[in-house]
Amino acid sequence: MVQFNSVSMVYPGGNKALDDIDFRIRKGEFVFIVGASGSGKSTIIKLVLKEISPAKGMVRVMGNDLASVNSKGIPYIRRQIGTVFQDFRLLKDRSVYENIAFAMRVVEASTRDIKIRVPELLSMVGLSNKENCLPQELSGGEQQRVALARALANRPSMILADEPTGNLDPANSMEIMKLLERVNQQGTTVLVVTHDNEIVNQMRKRVITLNRGILISDNEESGYSNEF
Amino acid sequence: MSFKAFSYSVKQGLLSIKRNKMFSLASVGTMVACLFMLGVFLAILINFRNIVNSAESTITISVYFNKDTTPEQIAQIGRDISARKEVANVTYKSADDAWKEFASQYYSNNEDLLASFGDENPLGESDSYMVTLKSMADQENITNYLNNITGVRYVNSPQSTMESLQRLNAIISVSSISLIVILLLVSVFLISNTVVVAISVRKEEIAIMRLIGATDHFIRGPFIVEGMVIGFVGALLPLGLLFGLYEVLLKLVNDDISQMASWLMLMSPGKVFIILAPVCLALGVGIGMAGSLITVHRHLKV
Structure with a gap:
């Protein structure tokens, strides 16, 4: 699903964000990428979404070597990845329903499909009664659930969550994690970037740990028993 | 799309x-x-x-003749001019017509002054051809041609206006x-x-x-x-x-x-x-x- 082969990334100014990183995430896996601020977590997300290109090495996403994907092909790769962010990134002038439908309109889904899919997703994240609310009328946890519903709207093969619990209290954080776990159980690969060790320890999933751009541990072989 | x-x-x-x-x-x-x-x-x-x-289409070149040019010569000159491929139209205007036109234009409100001319035609030597060209681009050529015809006294070509x-x-x-x-x-x-x-x-x-x-x-x-x-x-x-x-x-x-x-x-x-x-x-x-x-x-x- 995602493969990093000897990937290094240097930002303009000489700041080395990743140094010779190797890992592989298989279809259906649930993986955390953890590390302190500046460890290179966000760079991994940007590389997977091809917002940036590596200085060295190869990044493969869903079988595509991203170096060979041109600018016209990028949107089609991104359509297979649902993204969730710490700051939710919802459109404040549109209702909960419209925010989710927006993701489907962008990929030119039919109105009929939108009418079926959006209520399904709202029910799944437990917000059926909030479809006409504006994002600012919802709590942080609810907004993140809308963001997750939007990420799932186009039935992606993978969910990429960048600090999804960063702005949430422990109860809401756990609720989001449970939802992600449910999505994963239905076959969607989940990659969560976080520095929330509490969550990571509770979930007992595969954890890739970064420190200053270097991969320092990956508990893939040890049955996810390592504590972060 | x-x-x-x-x-x-x-x-x-x-x-x-x-x-x-x-x-x-x-x-x-x-x-x-x-x-x-x-x-x-x-x-x-x-x-x-x-x-x-x-x-361009209305501006005409006027051709006036010497006093001694005979009506036959004038008619021949008219035929020669008409035969030119650059010429669209040639109209003959006799001295009498020219005077009538002038009088009606300038003396229509002054019958007394007009009467003072009697039967005399002040424009007696003004038999002319009014030549219209197909294109004003040929104006210079035709003007030169007209100026060189024997019997022609004066060619009035509005070249500067054009x-x-x-x-x-x-x-x-x-x-x-x-x-x-x-x-x-x-x-x-x-x-x-x-x-x-x-x-x-x-x-x-x-x-x-x-x-x-x-x-x-x-x-x-x-x-x-x-x-x-x-x-x-x-x-x-x-x-x-x-x-x-x-x-x-x-x-x-x-x-x-x-x-x-x-x-x-x-x-x-x-x-x-x-x-x-x-x-x-x-x-x-x-x-x-x-x-x-x-x-x-x-x-x-x-």
Whole structure:
């Protein structure tokens, strides 16, 4: 699903964000990428979404070597990845329903499909009664659930969550994690970037740990028993 | 682009105009001003060209004869001139006709003064041919030819008038086109500014669209539509205004001024606007599209 082969990334100014990183995430896996601020977590997300290109090495996403994907092909790769962010990134002038439908309109889904899919997703994240609310009328946890519903709207093969619990209290954080776990159980690969060790320890999933751009541990072989 | 993406672009483009009402209005306003000026210059240009063309077809060369030239010789000269391929028409005007025409033009209100001439014809030596050419470009050649005919006393060729008209036509054309180009550049710049504002207002939405997997066309479409709609409305309004003003001017010029200067006849609105309307609309929409395209290429790297 995602493969990093000897990937290094240097930002303009000489700041080395990743140094010779190797890992592989298989279809259906649930993986955390953890590390302190500046460890290179966000760079991994940007590389997977091809917002940036590596200085060295190869990044493969869903079988595509991203170096060979041109600018016209990028949107089609991104359509297979649902993204969730710490700051939710919802459109404040549109209702909960419209925010989710927006993701489907962008990929030119039919109105009929939108009418079926959006209520399904709202029910799944437990917000059926909030479809006409504006994002600012919802709590942080609810907004993140809308963001997750939007990420799932186009039935992606993978969910990429960048600090999804960063702005949430422990109860809401756990609720989001449970939802992600449910999505994963239905076959969607989940990659969560976080520095929330509490969550990571509770979930007992595969954890890739970064420190200053270097991969320092990956508990893939040890049955996810390592504590972060 | 699919129909769905097209209708989305149109809807979002119109919505964006509504959201950025003030900037859109400012853009439409400047477009109206620019295209109005452009329309005025174009209307002047179209009419002036028409005046020059009709002047060309009405200006004639007059050929006068020596006192001793016989009527037979004059008739032969007439046949020779008519035979020239550059000549469109040759009309003979006798000295008597010339005097009658002159008298009716200048002495119609002064019978006493006219009577004082008695039977004498002051224009007694003014038998002439009025020669009309197919093209004024041949004027110099024909004038030289006429001057060299034996029996011809004087050739009155309005060469300097034509040259002045053509020079004025060139000056008006060049200055109008220069002004039009400047106005077009100003309009492109203004539309571009409006689109920059629209992009910054929708920055967050665009970022989300990129992450969700929207294609280039899908993201850029609404901005292109926005520019085109501003351009279209910005062209439609001055066209309406120009049409109204032209009708008023037409009435004024053709009813009053042309009594004094018969050459100053404005073309009918239909003839002017069949050129002006498509040019203005195409320019308006084109400027809108160009302004948006330049801006989205610079500011929306997907």
